[in-house]
Amino acid sequence: MKRTRPLKRKPKRTEPKHREPEAVDPRSIDDDPVVQGILTAISQKRLKPGAKLGEDKLAAAFGTTRIHIRQALSHLASRKVVMQIPNRGAFVYRPSWEEAQDIFAARRIIETAAVSAAVDRLDKAGKAELKAHMEREARHDRNDRWASLSLTAEFHILVAKLAGNRVLLEMSRELMLRTSLAIATFEQPGEPDCSPDAHPDIGALILARDKAGAVHAMRHHIEEMEQRIRPKEGEDEVDELTAIFKEIGARARAGG
């Protein structure tokens, strides 16, 4: 629209006073449906590590624009859930064997601490929430693999929530996702992610305020998960190949 009267303002403009951004809507990109969709697809193992995430296809699937998809993928790449390769695109992240072990080690540290804090802080509301979850997990349909995986993850998230530390909760969420990727990459076929009876035991120990017992059970549970994964044979071949080339290079340098 054109202005309807002559401009009288002088262009002299004082530097805008820095106004603090207090009390603003804190809705973040984590609530974005694209991000949420990809995250749940990964945690339910519908997207396997290494899967290509083409921008056009995602845009069509979610009914949005490529720019939006790019933002979501960048965010997921920052959280190491997808891997972006220049000029090739985005792929579901595939952790290395060492990284998978590090993830489990980090979970051992953080989740045992979370259990300990959860026992300390347990109150009525927490008890109710924990009981409600345990009931849902007890009588869910074990044939529905996707629901099982969601519930399994939710138990660990709930424990982190009961610890009352939001930073720890974020970290647990991130580690849960990366655990899904680690398991999907290195699992032996046919084995479940979590032993089915571990969660009720841990929950009961928390409800009984048995701190040492709950911590021990959680550590054992995570170690059990960790022992289910094995390094891939395929990667050894690659390493062998590079070793061969390295050896050849060294010989060439040495022998002329």
Place this chain on the structure above:
Amino acid sequence: MKRTRPLKRKPKRTEPKHREPEAVDPRSIDDDPVVQGILTAISQKRLKPGAKLGEDKLAAAFGTTRIHIRQALSHLASRKVVMQIPNRGAFVYRPSWEEAQDIFAARRIIETAAVSAAVDRLDKAGKAELKAHMEREARHDRNDRWASLSLTAEFHILVAKLAGNRVLLEMSRELMLRTSLAIATFEQPGEPDCSPDAHPDIGALILARDKAGAVHAMRHHIEEMEQRIRPKEGEDEVDELTAIFKEIGARARAGG
């Protein structure tokens, strides 16, 4: 360039075979100079919490385009180092008082575990690295505030590195940054971030393989830092105001 001969290919194209993205240059956005610049500016407290990060100004400062800046800011927002508000722009993140406490609690958990692992895994190379850092920290110029802050952070990062867990190392890096923001937000003026003698003590205990002592010293060191910060008075006013409005609203609902 135009093609110089007639096109004979049929447009029929088999779906491209999914090629795994192995062994690709893993250079990530963390190496981006814009990201690095903002991160070091924050960790050295040249950028204060709440500072506006205008896209045009950053683009001019770094000599790059606005899109590049946008990507960097999105990444930093994913890591909770900057806060992005729709249609208002990006600001240096300002943690709440509760979040600041949670950050210190998380550091207590993660860094004590890191010290423990560092003692277990300590080898010749690690000893040398630790000694080298302690020497640098001992004879640095205490008047150079920026160098001091960098060295202080590097000590904690080095301990995490010695623990040999990359996931834990990433988390420590993130927590260090968020600690900088928490301290910058809630510090009492004039006090240093770290007590100057804590690092040599912890380092010596690690070198002596005194695991319990080193863990205890690290926990004490972090608790000491935590006790240096105090909630801001200004925020209480805001809370009081919102409390008043809440009370008024409740009374209106109750009394009609």
Place this chain on the structure above:
DNA sequence: GTTGGCTATATTGTAAACAGTCGTGCGGCC
């Protein structure tokens, strides 16, 4: 003097077109 509305500007967000890069498959060549 203070308050409310209005307009212009600055700044962010979005869309579309363009350019660059990489995988892929064919054709020729040894």
Place this chain on the structure above:
DNA sequence: GGCCGCACGACTGTTTACAATATAGCCAAC
């Protein structure tokens, strides 16, 4: 028959311009 070069196509990355929104200052009204 196997290998190498070449060109095409699909995709990502970047530039550009445009649209939307919030901010700041001014004028009028009370």
